[in-house]
Amino acid sequence: MNARRNLRPVDTDTTRLADDLRALWAKRDIEAMASEAARNVSPGNATDWGMTTNIQSVLEPIVLGGGIPAPETLPRQALKEAMDRALDTEERDDGPLRYGGAYGFEPLRDLLAERYTRDRGFTVTADWFMLSNGSAGAIDQVCATFIQPGDVVISEAPTFSGTTRTFRGHQAQIATVSMDDDGMRVDQLEPLIQSLLRQGKKIKFIYTISNFHNPMGVTMSLDRRAELLRVAAKYGIFVLDDDAYGELYFEGVQHPPALSALSQCEGVISVGTFSKIVATGLRVGWIHATPNVIEQLVRMRFEMGNSPLLHRMLFEFSKDGALDAHIKKVRAVYQRKADLIAAALREFCEPYVTFRKPTGGFFLWVDLLGGLNGGEVQQQAIAEGLVAAAGYGFFPDRVDTGNHIRLAYSWVPEGELREAARRLAIACAKVAEREALPKR
Amino acid sequence: MNARRNLRPVDTDTTRLADDLRALWAKRDIEAMASEAARNVSPGNATDWGMTTNIQSVLEPIVLGGGIPAPETLPRQALKEAMDRALDTEERDDGPLRYGGAYGFEPLRDLLAERYTRDRGFTVTADWFMLSNGSAGAIDQVCATFIQPGDVVISEAPTFSGTTRTFRGHQAQIATVSMDDDGMRVDQLEPLIQSLLRQGKKIKFIYTISNFHNPMGVTMSLDRRAELLRVAAKYGIFVLDDDAYGELYFEGVQHPPALSALSQCEGVISVGTFSKIVATGLRVGWIHATPNVIEQLVRMRFEMGNSPLLHRMLFEFSKDGALDAHIKKVRAVYQRKADLIAAALREFCEPYVTFRKPTGGFFLWVDLLGGLNGGEVQQQAIAEGLVAAAGYGFFPDRVDTGNHIRLAYSWVPEGELREAARRLAIACAKVAEREALPKR
Incomplete structure (x- = not known):
């Protein structure tokens, strides 16, 4: 059969060759062979990659993770x-x-x-x-x-x-x-x-x-x-x-x-x-x-x-x-989502957050108040079923002294935005409460 | 109109800004700003890029230029x-x-x-x-x-x-x-x-x-x-x-x-x-x-x-x-084209060339005999309506002491292969004749 053309009867010598090579290569450090650039760069995470998330969650999470167009806008046909x-x-x-x-x-x-x-x-x-x-x-x-x-x-x-x-x-x-x-x-x-x-x-x-x-x-x-x-x-x-x-x-x-x-x-x-x-x-x-x-x-x-x-x-x-018509349509979708998430944040999160309402694009940047830490709020939010990026990941030095959460509202269905804000409020409340407890 | 949102009435200041920038940038040498790598590399030509050709020809040329699948094999449907x-x-x-x-x-x-x-x-x-x-x-x-x-x-x-x-x-x-x-x-x-x-x-x-x-x-x-x-x-x-x-x-x-x-x-x-x-x-x-x-x-x-x-x-x-079935089909197409070009080279070009018949792939490598130069034969072939790559381009030092022409037989219609060999023979004959003339 032509598909198996490379499968000549593998004789002992050939098998031994692969074993010999394996022994020789086992001594080599592949990472040390890489370019300086490769050794100095991380593989990146879901946020770097603009993905929605790669976080595993117990609840079916609401994902405000990546800057990705809404599935309902995709012009498949x-x-x-x-x-x-x-x-x-x-x-x-x-x-x-x-x-x-x-x-x-x-x-x-x-x-x-x-x-x-x-x-x-x-x-x-x-x-x-x-x-x-x-x-x-x-x-x-x-x-x-x-x-x-x-x-x-x-x-x-x-x-x-x-x-x-x-x-x-x-x-x-x-x-x-x-x-x-x-x-x-x-x-x-x-x-x-x-x-x-x-x-x-x-x-x-x-x-x-x-x-x-x-x-x-x-x-x-x-x-x-x-x-x-x-x-x-x-x-x-x-x-x-x-x-x-x-x-x-x-x-x-x-x-x-x-x-x-x-x-x-x-x-x-x-x-x-x-x-x-x-x-x-x-x-x-x-x-x-x-x-x-x-x-x-x-x-x-x-x-x-x-x-x-x-x-x-x-x-x-x-x-x-046709592209212009498509863009005009999707603008309205994101404007509506931005309105919804902003209203919901005002409804649920006011004691913990302040933010500027976007005038375009996919992102809303939440300032956490009262010393709430972005990384801690992110972790607690995941436990509450909300995935979003902590602010520190966006600072080249990885230090976010202001403490922020980025909410990417583009991808998620409209109907989930209010619940997302509610879960964020719970996460903030729990972190605030934990912080307020006397340290043992 | 939303499409023109950036076209605020352009005031004189804005126009002047672009002019000012142009004056400043006119003094800069963009190429000198490039990385060492960029400064040391050529933009490449059609052969580097695997294209059929970018050579303009008077005749409708036969193109044996690039390693590209035959259009008749493309599974569009x-x-x-x-x-x-x-x-x-x-x-x-x-x-x-x-x-x-x-x-x-x-x-x-x-x-x-x-x-x-x-x-x-x-x-x-x-x-x-x-x-x-x-x-x-x-x-x-x-x-x-x-x-x-x-x-x-x-x-x-x-x-x-x-x-x-x-x-x-x-x-x-x-x-x-x-x-x-x-x-x-x-x-x-x-x-x-x-x-x-x-x-x-x-x-x-x-x-x-x-x-x-x-x-x-x-x-x-x-x-x-x-x-x-x-x-x-x-x-x-x-x-x-x-x-x-x-x-x-x-x-x-x-x-x-x-x-x-x-x-x-x-x-x-x-x-x-x-x-x-x-x-x-x-x-x-x-x-x-x-x-x-x-x-x-x-x-x-x-x-x-x-x-x-x-x-x-x-x-x-x-x-x-389905991929296996497709590959099996295209193999037969290229095998037939290799047979045709080899037979045609034997028919027309024997005094000028020798070659090895391929056992797979897209390329036939022609050794030019009698001191014929690959670059000269290539140029003459273009004049005769045949586009193919000269050998020197494939040597990292750009020196092909053997003198060769690469015939990429994959893309061209079967019916053109015999004529391609005929045109190559004419090109070889003309270059040989020119070389044989006493130099004036």
């Missing part, structure tokens, strides 16, 4: 039909199933360029975009291209923990600036930069999640955007804008222009993704930058590009305004 | 149906459209494990596999995990040029051993290793394309396989087996066991892919190694994993023996 159309080329035209190249499927990049030109007020073309394995893959690519081990990245603290892993994996040092309700504390930038330069450091990026921040949910103000761009350009440091959530704004609020709009991409590398506006499992995102930056990024691409089949499916799904 | 099934989960089960994790979809890894257990004579499970962006993505991942800048990789010469780019992109030094009809000249290994160790080098991999080599089409003999494994284990160097073509063997020939079978994966990292057995555009491949090696690889994964949608589609496409 439309995606099936888009895939059918994507595969429907002439017999010898194997484009949808053949290597798609380093930049990604051009009509999809054209479509992005049209939308950006329309929404951001200056003209861009396909050359301003490179498709990637989601925005996480985009950031990985940007790091591979620009980070030399020991280079510094300036990051907001808190920030998305997955990106912290990426920076560490490229052996970047991470310096941090604080956050408040208006986003990055841009006033801290210049002193930090000067101090780093005095130490002889090369600073490659200022990393921001400017819109509907993960984990804080806040948006950088217009004044701060302009100041950030000016400072970065003065020192020749790229602004790396993780704009995964920018399209998921809520109605009734004035939102500032994107960093890429204000700068016309001068000194700005902006990454975007279909993950949050359609589905994380597509693994299609993009890098948006001036063509001379895109050109550099392509050099460090070694995986033969991403799947043109997915690119074409997304193009078929998105064209003729 | 079956893939459409598989995608429908993959998307057909319960309403709240968003698995096919949600982050799939670092390892990749477990049932597909189970399926691989079952096939490997059956074909390679020892038991493996899903833990022995990590899914990747094709085998090129797999090699990139392996390099990121194990290569420290300056480490040495020992490679066959010639070898696949895309992998040479990947090694360079990770700042590995490449040392080479020669090839002959039985594959890697394993007798050159130990002297080379000892010489490198004397220079204080760390050697991380011995890279081989053991089955139906790209570009040479040859297969490593059993004796050499055993010797390679012994030498590598003696010095604690991984064998990195690029086994993209191993399943595409032709009938009627005895094929030696895979390196992973002989070693039971001790010291062997084997990469495989759906690219060559189904379609390159899927971008799904895998790393097969012992679980402790896989564990290390997962640490350096920062792009949130590949698409679970594609993984599930491939699982649905492959299950219940």
Whole structure:
């Protein structure tokens, strides 16, 4: 049988060979053979990975764990039909199933360029975009291209923990600036930069999640955007804008222009993704930058590009305004969920928490009051059947002096949000009570 | 209109900001900001990228450029149906459209494990596999995990040029051993290793394309396989087996066991892919190694994993023996094409070429006789309407003293193979004639 072609009668010599090899390799330390980068980076956890959770719970838990689109918004039928159309080329035209190249499927990049030109007020073309394995893959690519081990990245603290892993994996040092309700504390930038330069450091990026921040949910103000761009350009440091959530704004609020709009991409590398506006499992995102930056990024691409089949499916799904219609629909879903969780927190949790109501995106950042510890509240919440991320995981130094819980309200059914707040209140009450007891 | 939310009336200040930034950034040299790796690596060409070609030709050319499955073998209908099934989960089960994790979809890894257990004579499970962006993505991942800048990789010469780019992109030094009809000249290994160790080098991999080599089409003999494994284990160097073509063997020939079978994966990292057995555009491949090696690889994964949608589609496409049936069918297609091109070369090109008829895979390696230069024959062939890769591109040092042309016969329609050989003969004749003329 052809399927068993490798199964020649295995003679004793061959078996002995494997045993000999095993004995030789048993003496080797595989981890010690790894690159410095690999030895310095953790495998990551569910939060880094944007998963809902990998925590085992006794109760059927309510999961506010990861920044993931609501299952009820997933356009399955439309995606099936888009895939059918994507595969429907002439017999010898194997484009949808053949290597798609380093930049990604051009009509999809054209479509992005049209939308950006329309929404951001200056003209861009396909050359301003490179498709990637989601925005996480985009950031990985940007790091591979620009980070030399020991280079510094300036990051907001808190920030998305997955990106912290990426920076560490490229052996970047991470310096941090604080956050408040208006986003990055841009006033801290210049002193930090000067101090780093005095130490002889090369600073490659200022990393921001400017819109509907993960984990804080806040948006950088217009004044701060302009100041950030000016400072970065003065020192020749790229602004790396993780704009995964920018399209998921809520109605009734004035939102500032994107960093890429204000700068016309001068000194700005902006990454975007279909993950949050359609589905994380597509693994299609993009890098948006001036063509001379895109050109550099392509050099460090070694995986033969991403799947043109997915690119074409997304193009078929998105064209003729269908993506816009979809995004408009999902915005309303998240706005309603944000309203529900905020109302429920006010109803149940007031003595223990304060928070800012998001104006877009997937996340609500809870400040714990009265010295409640984020890690302890998280553990107690799990016992009560509520899974959410503790704040410390989002600080590159793993210290959250403010003590926070991140509630990702996007994925969970509307009907569970009130109960989630009730369980959080119970968890807070139990931790507060335990803390108040005299220590034995 | 919500789509234009970022288009606040752009005031003069904002426009001036972009202009100011442009002036500041005009002074910066973007390329000089790139990492050392990026500065040392070329963007690659169509051959590195496994594309058919990017050469513009006057005639409608016959393209024997890239190692790409024949369009007539692509299972479009079956893939459409598989995608429908993959998307057909319960309403709240968003698995096919949600982050799939670092390892990749477990049932597909189970399926691989079952096939490997059956074909390679020892038991493996899903833990022995990590899914990747094709085998090129797999090699990139392996390099990121194990290569420290300056480490040495020992490679066959010639070898696949895309992998040479990947090694360079990770700042590995490449040392080479020669090839002959039985594959890697394993007798050159130990002297080379000892010489490198004397220079204080760390050697991380011995890279081989053991089955139906790209570009040479040859297969490593059993004796050499055993010797390679012994030498590598003696010095604690991984064998990195690029086994993209191993399943595409032709009938009627005895094929030696895979390196992973002989070693039971001790010291062997084997990469495989759906690219060559189904379609390159899927971008799904895998790393097969012992679980402790896989564990290390997962640490350096920062792009949130590949698409679970594609993984599930491939699982649905492959299950219940359907993948085996597909592979059996495509093997016959390539065997027939190899027969046709070999016969046509004998008919038209005998005075100019000699070659070995492949026993599997996509490639036939032509030795040019009488001092004909590979690059010159390639250029003349393009003028005659035949696109194929010159040999020098496959040597890490870019020197092909033997002078060769690689004919990738997989993609082109059967009916064009005879004409391809005829055009190659004309190209050879014209170059030979030109060479014979007295130089003016």
